[in-house]
Amino acid sequence: MIALQGVSFGYPGQEYILDHVDLTMPEQGICAVMGPSGSAKTTLLRLIAGLEKPIEGTISGRDEQKIIMMFQEDRLLPWCTVMENVMLGMPSPVHQTARHLLTLVELDDVADRYPPTLSGGMRRRVALARAVAAEPDILLLDEPFNGLDTDVKLRISPFLREAAKLIVFTTHDGDEVKMMETERIFRIEGKNIIKL
């Protein structure tokens, strides 16, 4: 169970963007973090992933958990093929499993291509497959459906829902919250986070 207690954070030289946040996420399930652009949704995920340290407060429940974060940018290795990129995340790389994941995100036909030759939406799906391939306990998805067609979103969301014990994703789209069958919704308001 991820718990934030009195967490405050601000980037160097700037004022706090999160101020004394108390928040508990369940051990399992799907949570959405909503809020307008620039409201610290990404920062919250980065704090949970351990990429940023709170200036005040503590975050507990991360020990012994494999946390994988999918960033807003695809961050694929341009010199590796799609298949190699997916296998990067796997604890023990298995070609067949990677191919299966690519089939689930409807990209098995581009397995041998390089990311710079793909569209933005395709790269996004490769990044999703890579994140899932890592077999995380906690999967943090930062705007995972950005740039994807509604049909594709609908087709890949069932597979995504099963990808980890706890999935936390950011969005500002209510339809995505429904599509993911979200169990808990958090909204960033000002410098605080409230549970809806």
Add this chain to the structure above:
Amino acid sequence: MVRIVKKVLVAIAWLLLWQLASHLVALPVLLPSPIATVRTMAALWGTASFWSSLSISFVRVAFGMAAAITLGVLIAVLCAASSWAEAFLSPLRSVIRSTPITSIIILVLLWIRVDLVPVFIVFLTVLPIIWQTVQQGIIQTDKDLLEMGRVYAFSRTKLLRKIYVPSVLPYFYTACATGLGFAWKASIAAEVIARPIHSIGARLQDAKVYLLTEHLFAWTATVILISILLETALKAWMRRQTRHGGGAAA
């Protein structure tokens, strides 16, 4: 195709200008014609001493380059990893870069055997190029990709193999191509002054002493030709190595 035709036409135009200039000067000892140069080149290429001078000069360049690449990469890694190492070593790079090459050649002549002087000079000329460019490549490695590696708990080896090395390779290849051009020039300058028995530089010096200007031109043209061939081969190889439709580039 148009590009090749354009290049050929430009080359022909310059050869015609050279021929015209040599005709106007009318003194082959001052400016031999392109035809006389090609004739001398053909004659030189048929001699055993040409090939021995060429191959030994080539080996010297290769050894100097190999040493510069090895040490240059090591120092670049060290300087990128430690600001103390960078602060300590960067003045050395500035000194090497700003010292006239002839001063170094004359000084080195006092220290080591004449046939090793060109090797050392190539090493010293190429070292700062490899060092600075590779260091820049390491520093420019995409921080987002490194962070991704951290999230996926990449080991140090995996980080190096999957992110650092492919990111730095385009910089490394560029440095090698640039270094190669400078290496030939530096090596020949060192050979002219040091005069090791088998060397292109010694042959150039002979040509100067005996006023064999067409030989001077023929040797120079040969060196230019070899430089172009080596650089083209290196660039073609580099392109093959980095063929992934995009990504890091120097």
